[in-house]
Amino acid sequence: MPSDSKPDFAVSVRDLSITYRTTIERVPTFRTAIVKLGRGERTVREVEALREVSFDVAHGTILGIVGANGAGKSTLMRSVAGILPPSTGRIEVHGRVSTLLSLGVGFNAQLSGRENVVLGGLAAGLSRAEIEERYEEIAKFAELGDFMDMPMRTYSSGMYSRLAFSVAVHMDPDILLVDEALSAGDARFRVKAQERMRDLLAQAGTLFLVTHALGSVKELCNDAIWLHKGRLVMRGTPDDVVAGYTKFLEVGEDAFTLEDV
Amino acid sequence: MTPRKTASAAAAEDEFLTSIHVYTPHRAGLPRFGPYVRELWARRGFAAELSRTTMRAAHTDTFFGRLWLVLNPLLLASVYYTLVTILSNSSRGMAYFAHLLAGLFAFYFVANAMQSGASSVVAGGRLVMNTAFPRLLLPLSAVRTAFFRFLPTLLVYGVVHLIAGLKLSPAHLMLIPALALIVVFSVGMAAFFATLNVYFRDTTSFLPYFTRIWLYVSPVLLTVPQIADAAARHDLSWLVYVNPLFPLLGTWSELITSAEVPSSAMWLAGVVWSFGTFALGSLFFMSREREFAVRL
Numbered sequence: 438m439p440s441d442s443k444p445d446f447a448v449s450v451r452d453l454s455i456t457y458r459t460t461i462e463r464v465p466t467f468r469t470a471i472v473k474l475g476r477g478e479r480t481v482r483e484v485e486a487l488r489e490v491s492f493d494v495a496h497g498t499i500l501g502i503v504g505a506n507g508a509g510k511s512t513l514m515r516s517v518a519g520i521l522p523p524s525t526g527r528i529e530v531h532g533r534v535s536t537l538l539s540l541g542v543g544f545n546a547q548l549s550g551r552e553n554v555v556l557g558g559l560a561a562g563l564s565r566a567e568i569e570e571r572y573e574e575i576a577k578f579a580e581l582g583d584f585m586d587m588p589m590r591t592y593s594s595g596m597y598s599r600l601a602f603s604v605a606v607h608m609d610p611d612i613l614l615v616d617e618a619l620s621a622g623d624a625r626f627r628v629k630a631q632e633r634m635r636d637l638l639a640q641a642g643t644l645f646l647v648t649h650a651l652g653s654v655k656e657l658c659n660d661a662i663w664l665h666k667g668r669l670v671m672r673g674t675p676d677d678v679v680a681g682y683t684k685f686l687e688v689g690e691d692a693f694t695l696e697d698v
Numbered sequence: 699m700t701p702r703k704t705a706s707a708a709a710a711e712d713e714f715l716t717s718i719h720v721y722t723p724h725r726a727g728l729p730r731f732g733p734y735v736r737e738l739w740a741r742r743g744f745a746a747e748l749s750r751t752t753m754r755a756a757h758t759d760t761f762f763g764r765l766w767l768v769l770n771p772l773l774l775a776s777v778y779y780t781l782v783t784i785l786s787n788s789s790r791g792m793a794y795f796a797h798l799l800a801g802l803f804a805f806y807f808v809a810n811a812m813q814s815g816a817s818s819v820v821a822g823g824r825l826v827m828n829t830a831f832p833r834l835l836l837p838l839s840a841v842r843t844a845f846f847r848f849l850p851t852l853l854v855y856g857v858v859h860l861i862a863g864l865k866l867s868p869a870h871l872m873l874i875p876a877l878a879l880i881v882v883f884s885v886g887m888a889a890f891f892a893t894l895n896v897y898f899r900d901t902t903s904f905l906p907y908f909t910r911i912w913l914y915v916s917p918v919l920l921t922v923p924q925i926a927d928a929a930a931r932h933d934l935s936w937l938v939y940v941n942p943l944f945p946l947l948g949t950w951s952e953l954i955t956s957a958e959v960p961s962s963a964m965w966l967a968g969v970v971w972s973f974g975t976f977a978l979g980s981l982f983f984m985s986r987e988r989e990f991a992v993r994l
Contacts, residue, residue, distance in 0.1 A: 457988075457989060457992045458989065459989075459992050459993055460897075460993065464899050465897060465898060465899060465993075466898055466899050466900040467898045467900050467901070467904070468900060470898065484992075515827075515991060516721065518828075518829075518830055519719055519721055519830035520827070520828070520829065520830045520991045521988065521991050521992065522721050522722070522723065522724055522729070522988055523721055523722065523723050524723055525723055526722075526723075527720065527721070527722050528719075528720070528721040528722075529718075529719070529720050529721075530718070530719040530720075530721075531718055532718075534719070536828055536829070538827070538828045545821070545822075547755055548751060548755060552751050555747060556744065556747055556748055556751060556825070557825065557829065559741065559743050559744035559747055560741065560744045560825055560829045560831045560835070561829050561830075561831070562737075562740065562741060562831070564743075565743060
């Protein structure tokens with residue numbers, strides 16, 4: 438993207454806190470609500486997913502985000518994507534965002550891959566013409582062949598993630614948010630995916646990468662942040678952040694895992 | 699790609715705009731109204747496509763699929779016709795059958811909008827969790843589906859109307875605003891139950907019982923004068939307006955069967971119920987929609 442008359446950051450996060458209430462049960466119903474009411478049990482809990490997080494990310498950055506489960510990594514990604522608006526604070530995003538979050542593309546397994554791609558694109562704000570334009574490329578990159586017109590319930594998990602990846606990178610994003618998805622498909626596809634990712638970054642795109650594979654943070658990223666329990670612990674070069682995080686894991690392993698199970 | 703907009707104040711406030719987004723806390727739990735409605739309009743294609751896809755998946759787009767949509771309420775109307783004839787111990791004739799059919803078709807439009815609207819957000823789970831878009835598109839899409847399932851039944855009604863020897867008149871043009879009120883009402887109901895179903899997933903299981911009772915107290919089996927007279931006998935004429943479907947379906951079926959334009963009281967009650975439900979239902983939905991992404 439040409440970068441004329443624009444601020445020099447792609448994403449600016451200021452004092453971001455996100456609190457939300459969610460149910461304890463996986464499937465909340467009137468029945469459980471009434472039963473729990475009778476027992477005087479609480480059915481919702483408040484989650485403080487992010488607390489006072491601030492950082493700026495320049496265009497062309499590959500930002501690695503590390504942290505334990507429940508650190509708020511996914512919440513951060515969703516808030517930058519606009520899925521979860523802040524409770525307090527402000528997020529400014531300059532550029533078209535495309536997401537490859539943990540659940541991937543395809544919200545209805547009864548529908549075909551093609552239908553899911555079209556619906557996902559329309560929901561994301563693309564016009565029908567823009568989707569048509571990209572569709573062939575998406576299908577070709579995902580290597581699904583005739584499966585594109587089959588219900589997604591017939592897909593293997595590798596096919597699922599290949600399609601998800603293909604959709605995300607073909608939306609011409611300025612900012613791509615990837616949550617744990619580099620493991621998409623087999624080894625050959627992974628190489629292809631990484632190549633495509635590099636192409637994207639060559640166009641001065643920005644990438645947010647949430648991963649537990651610390652190796653790929655060091656290898657791919659040029660900037661990193663470490664979140665712990667909703668707070669920004671460290672911001673720095675991937676090597677420094679990974680070193681800090683690794684040390685933390687070693688030192689506080691026992692207390693740490695017990696708390697976060 | 700679309701040309702970049704300069705960071706003008708207006709553009710910067712738009713939540714869903716594709717190039718510059720500013721996300722700030724929702725004031726009083728509600729997203730900003732202007733951008734929300736603009737994005738809703740801009741992405742109406744999604745609601746339409748979702749509805750088309752849903753209908754295709756249910757084979758509603760085929761001839762036999764449509765035939766079933768017509769056959770189902772037609773059989774139901776026959777059952778109720780027989781029931782009412784037995785209970786009242788008198789034959790009611792084709793005019794009553796036409797009334798029954800008009801009422802049932804319209805009632806089932808509202809009921810279907812509510813039922814599929816209720817499951818719309820939960821069914822869109824992954825999309826809601828992974829994509830930012832005005833969630834109101836989901837219940838709107840469900841109402842569109844219900845509407846397109848309702849349309850072919852009008853033809854069947856038309857045939858029965860003619861067989862029953864009922865007349866056609868310019869007054870029938872008033873059916874358009876009458877139907878519009880029913881649609882607006884259905885959107886409000888769909889949005890309300892969609893929200894409720896996120897919090898209580900058994901809403902969709904309770905809903906059929908609720909709609910069944912609602913059917914019996916609405917002017918579908920009974921006619922508007924029957925209900926109004928019964929209420930008047932007990933000095934409770936106002937009571938009929940407690941049921942939103944009394945003015946809404948009453949206006950519809952009186953108009954369609956007798957071609958008489960209902961009283962202004964009926965219209966007024968219909969307008970108040972329809973827009974009131976629409977406003978409350980969609981505001982309730984919008985005030986909760988931030989949570990949908992973490993509740994699914």
